[in-house]
Structure formats: C-alpha cells, structure tokens
Amino acid sequence: MRPFSILFLLIFVLGFLAGCGEKKPKPRVNIPRAPVQQQAGPVLDLDRYTMEHIGEPVGDKPWMANVREVDLDQDGRLDIIACESKANTVLWLHQQADGSFVEKVLAEDMSAPVHVEAEDMDFDGDLDIIVSSMGFVFPNNDKIGVVFILENDGSQQFTPHKIIDNTDRVVDARAGDFDGDGDLDLAVAQFGYDQGVVSWMKRVGPWDFEHEVLLNLSGAIHIAVADFDGNNTLDFAALVSQQWEEVHVFLNNGRGDFQSKVIWGSTNEDYSSSGMSLCDLNRDGKPDLVFSNGDGFGPTPNPGPKPWHGVQWLENKGNGFFQFHRIGDLGGAYNPVEADVDGDGNMDVVAIASFNDWSNPESDALVWFRNDGNERFTKHVLSTDPPYMVCLVAGDFDNSGRPSFVTSGFHAYPPFDRQSRLLIWRPTPP
Amino acid sequence: MRSRTILISLILLLIGGGLGVYWVLQENEETEWIISSVPEQPVTLMREPKFLRRLERAESLALEGPGHLEGLGKLAALYHANGYLEQASLAYEGLLGVMPDDPKIYHRLASIVAGYGYLEEAIPLWEEAVVLDPAYIPARLRMGDAWLKLNDVESAREVYKAALTVDAEAAHIYLGLGRVAIAQDELEEARKHLEQAAKFSDYRVGVDLLASVYDQLGHSELGWGLLNTSAWGMYSDIADPWMEEILKDCFDAYRLASAGGLAAFNGDPVSGIAYLERAIELDPEVALYHFQLGQMAFESRAYGKAEKHLKRSVELQPDLADGWVYLIALLDHLRRPDEAEAALLRGFRLCPNSPGMHMEMGKYLMAQNMAWKAEEVFLKAAELRPNEAGAFIELARLYFGQNEVEKGIDAMKDALTAEPGHPVALSSMAFYSIQTGDRAASETYLARVRAQPRMSISEIQKLEQLYNDQFGGG
Numbered sequence: 093m094r095p096f097s098i099l100f101l102l103i104f105v106l107g108f109l110a111g112c113g114e115k116k117p118k119p120r121v122n123i124p125r126a127p128v129q130q131q132a133g134p135v136l137d138l139d140r141y142t143m144e145h146i147g148e149p150v151g152d153k154p155w156m157a158n159v160r161e162v163d164l165d166q167d168g169r170l171d172i173i174a175c176e177s178k179a180n181t182v183l184w185l186h187q188q189a190d191g192s193f194v195e196k197v198l199a200e201d202m203s204a205p206v207h208v209e210a211e212d213m214d215f216d217g218d219l220d221i222i223v224s225s226m227g228f229v230f231p232n233n234d235k236i237g238v239v240f241i242l243e244n245d246g247s248q249q250f251t252p253h254k255i256i257d258n259t260d261r262v263v264d265a266r267a268g269d270f271d272g273d274g275d276l277d278l279a280v281a282q283f284g285y286d287q288g289v290v291s292w293m294k295r296v297g298p299w300d301f302e303h304e305v306l307l308n309l310s311g312a313i314h315i316a317v318a319d320f321d322g323n324n325t326l327d328f329a330a331l332v333s334q335q336w337e338e339v340h341v342f343l344n345n346g347r348g349d350f351q352s353k354v355i356w357g358s359t360n361e362d363y364s365s366s367g368m369s370l371c372d373l374n375r376d377g378k379p380d381l382v383f384s385n386g387d388g389f390g391p392t393p394n395p396g397p398k399p400w401h402g403v404q405w406l407e408n409k410g411n412g413f414f415q416f417h418r419i420g421d422l423g424g425a426y427n428p429v430e431a432d433v434d435g436d437g438n439m440d441v442v443a444i445a446s447f448n449d450w451s452n453p454e455s456d457a458l459v460w461f462r463n464d465g466n467e468r469f470t471k472h473v474l475s476t477d478p479p480y481m482v483c484l485v486a487g488d489f490d491n492s493g494r495p496s497f498v499t500s501g502f503h504a505y506p507p508f509d510r511q512s513r514l515l516i517w518r519p520t521p522p
Numbered sequence: 523m524r525s526r527t528i529l530i531s532l533i534l535l536l537i538g539g540g541l542g543v544y545w546v547l548q549e550n551e552e553t554e555w556i557i558s559s560v561p562e563q564p565v566t567l568m569r570e571p572k573f574l575r576r577l578e579r580a581e582s583l584a585l586e587g588p589g590h591l592e593g594l595g596k597l598a599a600l601y602h603a604n605g606y607l608e609q610a611s612l613a614y615e616g617l618l619g620v621m622p623d624d625p626k627i628y629h630r631l632a633s634i635v636a637g638y639g640y641l642e643e644a645i646p647l648w649e650e651a652v653v654l655d656p657a658y659i660p661a662r663l664r665m666g667d668a669w670l671k672l673n674d675v676e677s678a679r680e681v682y683k684a685a686l687t688v689d690a691e692a693a694h695i696y697l698g699l700g701r702v703a704i705a706q707d708e709l710e711e712a713r714k715h716l717e718q719a720a721k722f723s724d725y726r727v728g729v730d731l732l733a734s735v736y737d738q739l740g741h742s743e744l745g746w747g748l749l750n751t752s753a754w755g756m757y758s759d760i761a762d763p764w765m766e767e768i769l770k771d772c773f774d775a776y777r778l779a780s781a782g783g784l785a786a787f788n789g790d791p792v793s794g795i796a797y798l799e800r801a802i803e804l805d806p807e808v809a810l811y812h813f814q815l816g817q818m819a820f821e822s823r824a825y826g827k828a829e830k831h832l833k834r835s836v837e838l839q840p841d842l843a844d845g846w847v848y849l850i851a852l853l854d855h856l857r858r859p860d861e862a863e864a865a866l867l868r869g870f871r872l873c874p875n876s877p878g879m880h881m882e883m884g885k886y887l888m889a890q891n892m893a894w895k896a897e898e899v900f901l902k903a904a905e906l907r908p909n910e911a912g913a914f915i916e917l918a919r920l921y922f923g924q925n926e927v928e929k930g931i932d933a934m935k936d937a938l939t940a941e942p943g944h945p946v947a948l949s950s951m952a953f954y955s956i957q958t959g960d961r962a963a964s965e966t967y968l969a970r971v972r973a974q975p976r977m978s979i980s981e982i983q984k985l986e987q988l989y990n991d992q993f994g995g996g
Contacts, residue, residue, distance in 0.1 A: 178909050203942065204909065227942045229909065233754045234943025235973060258973065286730040286754060308704070308734040335757050338671055354705075357671025359644075359664045360637040361759045362784070394810050396776055399605045400637045416639055449776075 134471035137460065140433075141474050141497070141517040146172075147185050147195040154178070154513040155229065156500035161487035162210040164219055165248055170489045172498055173198070173221060174514060175205035177229050182208055182221060182242065185514065191490060193516075198250050203238045204229050211267040213276050214298065218244040223252075226261040226283065233285040237262035239278070241299060253299040260284035260310075268317045268326040270294070271348035277301070279328040279342070281312035288312060290330045290340065294348060306350050309336050314368040318379035321412045329355070331383055333365035339381065343412050355414045356406055362398060364388070366446070371405065371430035373439050373467055378408040386425030388447025388505070395447045395505055397423020403443050403461060419461050419469045424448040431486040431495040438463040442474075442486060444499060450479040450507050457481065458499070458517065478512040480505065494519045552620050556590040559616020560597065561609035568604060570804060573773035576600055591620060596771075598627075603772040607634050625654035626764045629661045633765060641668040659685055659692050660762040666698045675705045693723035694760045700728055700735075709739055720748075726756050726789065749975035758788035769797065775805035779814060791822045802831075809839035813848070820852050828852055836869070843869070843876030850882055877907035884916055893920055904936070911941035918950065927954075945976045949985060956988045964989055 155178040164171045164184055172185040172193065180202045185193040198221065207224035214220065220243050227236025238257040242250035256262075260282035267276040270292055278293040278301065288310030293301035311334030320327045325346035332338045338357035342350040358365075368383035382405045388395025402421040406414040419428075424447030430439045441461040448455040457476050461469040481499040489496040496519065501512035560581060567574070577600055583593025598613035614631040621627065632647035648665035651658065666681035682698040689695070696719035703712035713735050719728030729752050736745035772778050778801035786794030798815035805811065816832035819825070829852060835845035846869030853862035866879075866886055873879045880903035887896035897920055904913035914937035921930035931954055937947040952967035971977055971985060 180909075201939070203939075228940075231755060232941070232943070233749070234941075234976070236942040258970065286749075286752075286756070287734055289734075308731070308738065310730060335759075354671055354673050356639070357641070357667075358636065358639050359641065359667045359671065360633075363637070363639075394776075394779070396780070398780075399607045402638075404639060416641075418638060418640075 134456070134459075134473050137472040137474055138476070139520055140460075140472075141458070142520045143475065143477075144516050144518065145512065145514070146193040146498075146516050147174075147183070147514045150501075150511050150513045153503040153508060153511065155502050155504065156513050157206040157229075157482060157502055158208055159483045159485055159498050159500040159514065160208055160210060161485045161489070161498060162219060164210060166219070169491075170487045172485075172514065173208050173210060174500055175202065175208050175223065177204050177206055177226075177502075180204060182223055184248065187489065196248075198248070199223070199240070199242050199252055202240060202252075203227050203236075205240075207262075207264045209266055211276060213241055213267065214243065215275075216244075216246070218246045218248075220244045221250065222265050222267060222278070224262040224265045224280075226263060228261070231285050232261065233287060235259055235261075237282055237284075239265050239280065239293070243299075255299055255301050256293065256303055259303070260288045263313055264315045265293075266315045266317045266328065268328065270326055270328075270344055270350075272325065272346050277348070279315045279317055279330075281315050281330055283312055283333075284310045286310055290315075290332070290342070292328075292342075292348065292350070306342055306352055307332075307340055309338075310334055311336055313365065314383075316368055316370045316379075316381055318370055320379055320408060322378065322410060329368070329381055331365050331368040333387060335361060337361070337363040337365055337385075339368070339383065339406060339414075341412060341414075353412065355412070356416050358385075360400060364398065364401065366425060367427035367443075369427070369429050371439060371441070373405055373430060373441070373463060374407060375439065376408075378410060380408045381406040381414070382419070382428045382430060382441055384422070384425035384428045384443055386422060386445065386447055388424055395424075397445075397448050397455075401425050403428045403441055405441070405467075407467075417467065420459075420471045422456060422459055422471075426482055427484045429484055429486045429497075431497075433460050433495060434462065435494065436465070438465045441469065442484065442495075442497060444481040444484045446480055446482050446502075447505075448479070453477075455479075458484075458497070474517070478510040478515075479507065481512060481515070489516065490518065492519070553587065553590050555619050556594050556616055557585055559594060559613060559619065560584045561601065561612040564606050564609060567606075568774055570773045572804075573600070573604060576771070576773070591617075598630075599768055599771040602630060602634070603768045603770075603777075604774045605777055607637070610634060623654055625651040625658065625661070628654070629658070629664075629764050630768070632661075632664065636664065636668060641672055644668055657688055658764070659689050659695065660760050660764070662688070663692070663694050663698065663760055666695070670698065670701060670705070675702050678702050691722045693719045693721075693727040696722065697728040697731070700731060704731070704735070709735055713739060723758075725752055726758050729756060746975050750977075750979070759784075761788070761790070766793070772800075773804060775801040775808065775811065778804070779808075779811050782818070783814065786818050786821075791818050794818050795822065795824070795827075807838060809835045809842050809845065812838065813842060813845045816845070816852075817848055820848060820855075825852065825856060829856075836872075840872045841876075843873040843878045846870075846873060846876075847878045847882060875906060877903045877910075877913065880906060881912060881916065884913075888916075888920065893924060896920060909940050911937035911944040911947055914940060915944070915946055918947075943970075943974055943976075945971075945974055948974060949977065949981060952985050953988065956985070956992050959992065961993055964993070 157177045159174040161170050169187040171187050174183045181197050182199040184196045184198050187193055203225040205223045205225045209222040210219040223240040225238040235258050237259045239255050239262050241253045261284055263283045264281040265278045270277045275295040277295050280291045282289045289305045290307040290312045291305045293303050296302050309332050312330045312332045314331045317328045321343050325344045327344045329341045338354050341355050342352050344350050364385045364387040366384045366387040371380050371382045384403045386401035401423045403419040403425050405417050422445050424445045426444045426446040428441050428443035431442050433440045440463045443459055445456045456473050458474040460472040460474050480503050482502040483500040485498050486495045497517040499515045503511050580593050580596035583589050594616050598610055602610035611634050614627050617627050628647045628651035632644040636644035645668050648661050651661040662685040666678045669678035679702045682695050685695045696715045700712045700715035716728040716732035733745040733748045778797045782794040782797030795818050801811045812831040812835035816828045819828035832849040850862050850865050870879045870883050880899050884896045884899040900913050900917045914933045918930040918933035934947045934950045948971050952971050955963035955967050
C-alpha cells in the first residue's frame with residue numbers, strides 16, 4: 093500500500109471516529125423522566141370556598157379523627173357524623189333548614205373511635221352506625237381494637253353492640269354483602285402495630301359475626317368496597333401503610349371466598365400512605381382508587397412534608413389489574429376524594445394537607461386537583477389554613493348541585509395556634 | 523530517504539492531530555451533553571446561604587468548567603440531598619449519559635423514581651445497578667421488593683435468591699423471601715426464612731411477620747414468646763450507604779433532623795447524632811432539634827452532650843415539656859437530685875398544662891411523702907391526658923398505699939378504659955378479682971392477662987397459682 097493511501101485511510105478512520113460515531117452519549121437504559129416532573133401550577137384559588145366552623149366550640153386540641161356525610165334522619169338534608177378519639181364519642185351534626193348544624197353525642201365510651209360509617213345494618217329502614225375503635229390511638233401493639241355497631245331505633249337513639257373486641261386495633265370497617273346471603277357483612281382494616289390484619293366479618297346472627305383474617309400485615313388504614321373485577325360481586329381494597337406501603341385488592345367469588353393480591357406498592361419506607369377512597373376519574377364505569385401519601389407520624393418530634401408526598405390514582409383496567417398514575421404533589425397529603433368542583437363534568441380530586449410545613453403560613457391546607465378531562469391535573473390551592481385537618485368528605489350540603497366539603501381537625505402536634513374541629517367549606521357565592 | 527522521513531513524520535503528525543481532534547470533539551460532545559443536562563433551578567429554592575453558594579459553584583462548574591462532569595455530579599447530589607428530586611433526576615440522567623457504568627447513579631435514580639411510586643420504571647435501573655455492582659445488597663433488595671409489590675412473586679423470589687449468593691446472612695433478603703412464601707401460602711417456608719431474618723438481625727427484622735406465621739401454623743406459644751421478648755416497633759430498614767452518603771450535601775436542617783431520627787430508629791444513633799448536630803449548626807435556634815439530639819445522646823449514654831442540648835432546648839422554648847421531662851430524668855440518672863428538683867420546679871411552673879410535668883411532680887411529691895398533694899397533681903394529669911393509663915395507675919398506687927382499696931380499683935378501671943391492654947392494670951384487676959373471690963371476673967381478667975405478651979411468664983404463673991389457691995383446680 094502506498095504511503096498516501098495509508099494517509100488517506102487514517103484521515104478517513106479518524107474522521108469517522110470523530111464525526112460519524114454516536115452523536116450523544118446514552119445511558120444504558122431508558123430513563124423515566126415523567127414520573128418526577130412537577131405538575132403545572134399551582135393556581136391560588138383562595139376565594140372559591142368559604143370556611144365555617146360548625147358544631148361545638150373548638151376547645152383545646154381536638155382529636156376529631158373521622159367525619160362522614162350522611163342524611164342520618166333521612167329528612168332530605170345531608171348531616172354529618174364524626175368521632176372524637178380523645179373524648180371517645182360519636183357525634184351527629186344534624187343539619188337544620190337554615191343550613192346550620194346542631195351537634196349531639198350519639199355514643200360515649202367508644203374506646204378511641206377513629207372511623208364511622210352509616211349503613212342500615214338490620215334492614216329496618218333507618219341508618220345504623222359502624223364504629224371502628226383503636227382502643228388507644230398512638231403506637232400500641234396490644235389487641236385492644238373494637239368494632240361497635242350503633243343500632244338506630246328509628247328516632248336516632250342508638251344502642252351500641254360490641255361485635256368484636258380484644259383484636260388488633262381497628263381503623264376502618266365497611267359493610268357489604270360479601271357472601272351473597274342477603275345480610276351485611278364487614279370488611280375490616282386492623283392497623284394493629286407490629287401485628288395487624290385485613291379481615292372480613294361474616295354475619296352469622298343479628299349482631300353476631302365471624303372474623304376471618306385475609307392478610308397478615310400491620311398498618312392497614314382504609315378500606316374501599318366495590319365490584320373491582322366486574323363479576324357482579326362486591327370486592328374490597330385495603331391501603332396498607334407503615335413499613336409495607338401497599339394497596340391490596342380482595343377479589344370475591346360471591347361466596348365470601350377472597351383472592352388477595354397486591355396491586356401496587358412503594359419501596360420507599362418513608363412513603364407515608366395516608367388515605368384512600370373510591371373514584372371513577374376517567375368515567376369508564378369501573379371503580380378506581382384515589383390515594384394519598386403524606387402521613388407525618390414518624391421518628392421525629394416535628395412531622396412535616398416530604399418531596400414525594402402527594403396524591404395518585406389507580407386506574408382500574410379490568411380483571412383485577414390497575415395502572416398507577418401520579419396526580420400531583422402535596423406535602424403532608426391526606427384523604428383525597430373525588431368531586432366535580434367546577435361543574436365541568438370531569439371528576440376532580442380534592443385533598444387536605446395535614447402534615448405540611450406549618451411554620452410557613454403559605455403552606456397548602458386544602459387543595460383541588462382540577463381534571464382537564466383527560467386525567468391531567470392542575471393544582472389549585474383552596475386554602476392555606478388551618479393545619480392538621482385529617483379527614484375530608486364531599487357532599488351537596490345545600491342541594492345546589494355543587495360540592496361542599498367538611499373537614500375534621502386532629503391536633504396532636506404543634507403549632508396549636510390555629511386549631512379546627514369541624515369545618516364546612518361552602519362554595520363562595522358569586 | 524529524506525522524503526520518506528518527511529512523509530512518515532507527516533503521517534505521525536496527522537495521526538496525532540487526528541487523535542487530538544477526535545479527543546477534542548468527544549470532549550466537546552460530552553461537555554455539550556453535560557451543559558444540556560444542567561437542570562433549571564426550581565422556582566422556590568431554599569434560602570440557606572451555604573446551600574446557595576454550593577449550588578452556584580456546582581452550576582458554574584457544570585456549565586463553564588473546568589470540570590463540567592464534576593459540576594454536574596455535585597449538582598445531582600445537592601439537589602437530591604436537599605429534596606429537589608425533579609432536578610436531581612434530570613442531573614442523574616445527564617450523568618448516566620457520560621458515566622453509564624456507575625451503579626450508584628442507577629440506584630439513586632431508581633430510588634427517586636420508585637419513591638414516587640413508579641416501580642416498573644425503577645426496576646430496569648436497579649437491574650443495571652446490580653449488573654454493575656453485584657455485591658451491593660440494597661439495590662438487589664429494592665429490586666426484589668419492587669417485583670413483589672408488582673405482584674410478580676416469582677421474579678421477586680429469583681432476585682432475593684440471587685442476593686443470598688452474595689450475602690447469605692442478609693436479614694432483609696430473608697424477609698423478602700418470607701413475604702414471597704406468605705404470598706404463595708407456603709407458611710412453613712415462610713417460617714424458615716423469617717427465622718433466618720430474625721436470627722441475622724438480632725431480632726429486628728421479620729419478627730412481626732414471624733409471630734403471625736407462628737400463630738397461623740398453630741404455634742401460638744412461639745408467637746407469644748417472640749412478642750414477649752421483643753420491643754414494639756423494632757423493625758429497621760436496611761442500611762443503604764449509597765443513599766446515606768448523599769446527606770453530606772444536605773443543608774436543609776429539617777431534612778437532616780428527619781434523617782437523624784430515622785437513623786436512630788434504625789439502630790444507628792451515631793449517625794443520628796451526627797445528622798442532628800449538622801441540623802443544629804444550620805439552624806441553632808430550633809428547640810426541637812436540641813431536644814431530639816439531647817434525647818438521642820441520653821439514650822446513647824453521652825450524658826454531657828445530652829445535658830447540654832436538653833438544657834438548650836428548654837432555654838429556647840421554656841414550655842417544651844418533653845425537654846424538661848428528659849432533663850429531669852437525666853439529672854436523676856446522674857444522681858444530681860438538687861438540680862433535678864430545681865429543673866422540676868421550674869419546668870412545672872413554665873408548663874402549667876403539661877400532663878408529663880404533672881406526672882413528674884406527682885412522683886416527686888410521693889417521694890416526699892406528700893400523698894395528699896400528689897393526688898391533686900395526678901388527678902390533674904389524668905384530666906389533661908385522659909386517654910393514657912399512666913396517671914390513673916399512679917393514682918391507684920397512691921390509694922392502695924393509703925389502704926383506700928376501692929378508690930384504687932376505680933383508678934385501675936379508669937386505666938383500663940384509657941389503655942385496655944395495660945399490663946399493670948390488667949394484672950392488678952386479676953389479682954383483686956381473685957382475692958375478692960369474684961370467679962367470673964377473675965377468669966375474664968386472667969384470659970386477658972394470658973393474651974398479653976407484655977406480661978412475663980412468671981407473673982402469669984403467680985396469678986394462675988393464686989387463682990387455683992382461691993378457687994381450686996390446677
């Protein structure tokens with residue numbers, strides 16, 4: 093080969109190496125960018141709702157763990173039932189014709205109640221109340237949980253039936269006819285502490301139930317009952333927090349035989365799952381789940397927000413399969429619910445920020461994630477006050493067709509300067 | 523000959539030049555990539571001056587050099603450590619473009635992605651991390667956990683089993699295998715794995731599930747025994763040095779304090795104290811950080827440090843009752859009763875509505891033989907914290923000491939209302955029922971005592987003996 097040929101060859105090779113090689117370095121796998129991108133906004137929307145204290149005065153550091161919207165006396169106006177964990181009481185806030193509420197204690201000595209549900213458990217036409225009680229709210233591994241059913245005599249006088257006690261601490265119990273025998277059974281989340289379970293209780297008598305454990309994991313906090321797999325029988329889902337951070341679904345064959353499977357989970361030990369409810373955000377008729385992570389109880393004396401706290405939904409793809417979607421960031425997020433806030437026909441999501449950074453007066457407290465119709469969400473801040481709301485429900489309290497919200501306050505951590513007990517958030521008149 | 527020499531020189535020169543051009547072009551390409559990977563600063567940024575200085579330096583290094591790559595690495599770490607995870611993930615992506623063989627970057631990025639809940643996206647990143655550093659167990663564990671949480675138990679089992687070939691004593695891996703076995707209803711298999719998890723972690727990992735598995739297998743006595751010897755909330759997460767080393771770039775006092783709490787909870791008080799010290803350096807006026815550090819130091823027997831920070835906590839926030847309670851306990855422990863008394867009197871005055879301080883004062887008054895005054899203080903403590911048993915039990919002790927048995931029993935009943943499983947209240951009520959010949963109540967309380975793993979076996983046996991003596995049987 094002639095020297096000049098070698099020269100040209102070298103120039104060619106070098107030129108190829110320098111210019112025609114890989115244009116940009118590439119990582120060895122595809123990097124998922126979308127998951128951690130911030131959502132648009134937030135939009136400050138502080139005038140959309142007006143807040144009002146309802147019921148008894150706030151008092152000192154209330155522990156109003158749970159609130160539900162229900163027309164308890166069936167007079168056509170939505171009322172509120174709630175439970176106060178420190179006072180061990182179950183309350184009824186009866187809505188009057190003028191929209192005000194009158195508070196009444198329905199039951200005492202409820203052993204640290206943390207969840208209430210209204211159902212006609214005995215099919216006598218009135219609404220009874222299922223009470224889930226922990227026995228002791230803060231960390232405790234003793235078997236001190238209780239489920240009560242408060243039997244309504246038809247005039248809102250209640251007789252308590254203790255249907256299970258000396259069991260892992262109970263935080264949520266929901267009714268459903270799981271075995272198809274025509275009476276109402278219960279699906280139960282038993283948080284426990286080191287030991288805990290998800291169970292169901294088969295109705296075997298007027299106020300008698302048999303308890304069957306379906307999942308031996310501690311930390312279950314919420315139950316959602318629906319026909320998730322479309323086989324015309326009631327299934328249920330459970331959100332399991334603490335060290336596990338998983339959502340399990342219990343698919344029912346209609347006879348109370350459940351097939352359990354995990355449908356989502358986080359490997360983040362500090363993920364802090366905090367609330368779950370049913371929704372149908374894409375309006376495909378299949379029940380989805382919306383859930384939050386933002387629990388602040390942890391190994392620090394001052395709980396606060398983490399960057400991964402937020403709200404997400406599990407889209408029901410059918411046959412027991414679900415797809416995870418992030419909705420948006422929210423420090424200290426709790427208790428998301430679906431509601432069509434702006435009346436555009438799309439189901440939005442509203443959530444509270446319980447464990448946010450309360451040293452910052454501009455921290456989000458009540459947030460609306462507006463759905464553009466394609467399940468893309470924009471965050472609207474509805475309020476930056478008050479701190480430590482732990483429960484939120486939506487309902488058409490004024491029969492206007494627009495959702496109002498009711499929140500409850502649980503004040504176990506400072507600051508204690510802006511306490512709330514029960515609040516109603518009504519749409520601000522135009 | 524001369525022309526041949528010239529030609530060869532020319533060729534060599536061209537080769538050298540070509541290589542130089544190649545190197546420069548590659549460098550430029552890399553630099554361009556790095557510059558394009560520098561994330562935009564978030565809209566709201568922490569105002570801590572040290573953080574801002576470090577961020578500016580790293581950004582300028584990444585954009586202008588020299589040391590573009592080093593600058594991007596620093597940016598990634600700064601953003602990650604201080605909670606700007608979107609920016610951190612963009613920077614990690616940039617780093618992977620030029621350093622595709624660094625397993626730490628894959629692991630850190632996977633942890634961010636999975637931390638938001640995107641497990642399917644995180645798994646390939648962990649797979650790379652494991653290929654690049656097969657010995658790093660936390661990456662394998664997280665990958666196995668991700669499969670498990672995606673309901674792919676076979677993939678999870680495969681990952682965990684492979685991890686055991688690297689470290690046959692990895693407790694968290696055995697926990698993972700235990701969970702796989704539970705998911706497949708293989709309880710004997712689960713038992714074996716969970717026993718290994720407990721054994722290799724000094725009973726900090728897997729114990730909670732093992733107790734349940736024992737119960738399910740019909741070995742309730744083993745479950746009971748396990749709970750009897752284990753403290754509550756013993757579970758600790760795996761140490762993850764690749765993630766922990768990021769914290770050296772953290773300038774967010776709250777984040778450091780949280781990391782400190784988590785480290786101490788996971789059995790590493792040395793790191794916990796170090797993080798708290800840095801949090802205090804950044805934000806020296808926050809009483810809670812001093813309290814948290816004082817508490818950790820006390821528990822680690824670093825008494826000088828504990829005293830300094832507990833005192834500082836109540837200086838900064840005089841109504842921080844927990845600070846006073848710990849300070850009094852520390853001074854008592856150090857046998858400095860005069861100082862403990864002074865702290866008690868001062869703390870009690872400054873925290874007039876603290877149940878904890880009322881409890882301390884009540885115990886102090888009892889020690890001074892001032893029961894009549896202690897009663898008043900314990901009653902106030904019970905009123906302030908009616909949902910805990912402590913004050914009721916102290917009241918019961920006080921009444922028993924004064925032979926006011928009925929009042930003592932009422933107080934014990936109140937204690938059981940507040941905490942239905944409290945071992946002292948339960949055993950007292952069992953004892954009282956047996957002594958008073960109330961067979962039905964004795965049996966009820968004894969059943970509750972037997973079901974309470976916080977009772978010692980000898981205490982239970984004593985009560986059973988009393989029962990037999992009273993009512994016969996054996």
